[in-house]
Amino acid sequence: MARVTLKTLTKAFGGAPLYAGLDLEVGNGEVVALMGRSGVGKSTLLRILAGIDRDYEGSATIEGVAAAQAPAPGFMFQDARLLPWLTVAQNLRLARPALSDEDLETRLAAVGLGGTSTRFPGQLSGGMQRRVALARAVLANPRLLLLDEPFASLDQALLEEMLALVGRTLAETHATAVIATHRSVEAASLAHRVLMLSGRPVAIAADIRLAGEPGARSRAEVDAITLSLSKDEGV
Amino acid sequence: MGAGPSRWPLEAIGALALLVFWQALALIGQSRVLPGPLAVGERLLALATTGPLLADLAATLVRAGFGFVLAMGFGSVAGYLLGRHPNLDRLLQPLLVTGLNLPAIVIAILIYIWLGLTEVALVLAVTLNKLPLVAVTLREGTRALSTDYEELATALRLSPLNRLRAVVVPQLMPYLLAAARSGISLIWKIVLVFEILGSDRGVGFRISLYFQFFDVAAILAYAALFLGVVVLIEALVLRPIERRVLRWRG
Incomplete structure (x- = not known):
């Protein structure tokens, strides 16, 4: 706070x-x-x-x-603003580099995106991209x-x-x-x-x-x- | 780019057609100055096994390699700085225009006069010829960098190194690949000219020697080898790199 x-x-x-x-x-x-x-x-x-x-x-x-x-x-832009050349996991780790694989999966599952860590943003729907952006915004607490x-x-x-x-x-x-x-x-x-x-x-x-x-x-x-x-x- | 499944067969058909056309011309011409691909192939094998071909190729490869790495390295950094700082770009514009438009041969002759006919002079001349082109390409790439991603990097408080690695370089990658691709073809050609001008070995030197004897089969053997190396570099180095760094585009 x-x-x-x-x-x-x-x-x-x-x-x-x-x-x-x-x-x-x-x-x-x-x-x-x-x-x-x-x-x-x-x-x-x-x-x-x-x-x-x-x-x-x-x-x-x-x-x-x-x-x-x-x-x-934690900043959520009007667009998802994920870096398209990085995977979902790499995008998330920009906010918190030391995050373990297990924690990362847990965070993704919390926004309903379990199992997507190795995908690129271009392979996700617009709604899924927004959820990744939200996960990234809150990742570093x-x-x-x-x-x-x-x-x-x-x-x-x-x-x-x-x-x-x-x-x-x-x-x-x-x-x-x-x-x-x-x-x-x-x-x-x-x-x-x-x-x-x-x-x-x-x-x-x-x-x-x-x-x-x-x-x-x-x-x-x-x-x-x-x-x-x-x-x-x-x- | 765009390596579809039918790409290689089509390219192979194109290459084969070219060879057939060449052989037909040679058969029609029946001249010592227009040997066919079979004769050139034989000569290539002989020069490679008993002649100086491989040693010449190694010398030229080392020179081209050094020139390429130096031009890409310094040219990329210079281009990035020019793209980032418009005042620096304006200040160095005359130098850049000079570098872009000065004939390659003039640069080589001047460097040879100032530094002597040495390996360093040759590599420096090659580097100076290619560097402005790399710089201009990377300058354009830097100007096209997305401010949206810059904002993201700032909001995330990325360190300068992480910002460069995760945000800047990936955006510049298409420009780096374009510069590398044009660089390889240009540097090869320049190295050969400079070797003719002031070297005692290398592909260019040897071709100039065979020119004096009108030994077209040997000249074409060297050229064919040369072409083979460029194709190999394209297939084994550039394309795999391109596939890897641009795989996110699907």
């Missing part, structure tokens, strides 16, 4: 200010969903927290350490998980399967997590808190603490929260 802090974050994008003194705090073990329309700056925030984007002013820290110097977070639209372009069946899988993973790891999403149901299923981002420069239009623990919410509760968030999205 890791505390995430953004202080007076300032960054320009395409000549216009994207963030102008943005403040944000995510507590230990908290799962925060960033919502807002496409292009509002959700992904950029995740990239800053992951140490990928270092072109900003202000501070972005993980447990008090500058994001770029902090230990590797990171204290911070960053999920960038992890369910984008998934069909309904796969979406529900992945939601359940990510939900289980978050509950098991107790990691702090920041999820960029534009779908209320994802936030309602996974998050403790939802931040609605809007405007340019980006402002936090609404900071909503959701009732109950994400993993313990009933289907009806998730539906009710989803409905309520959908209304808030218009903020």
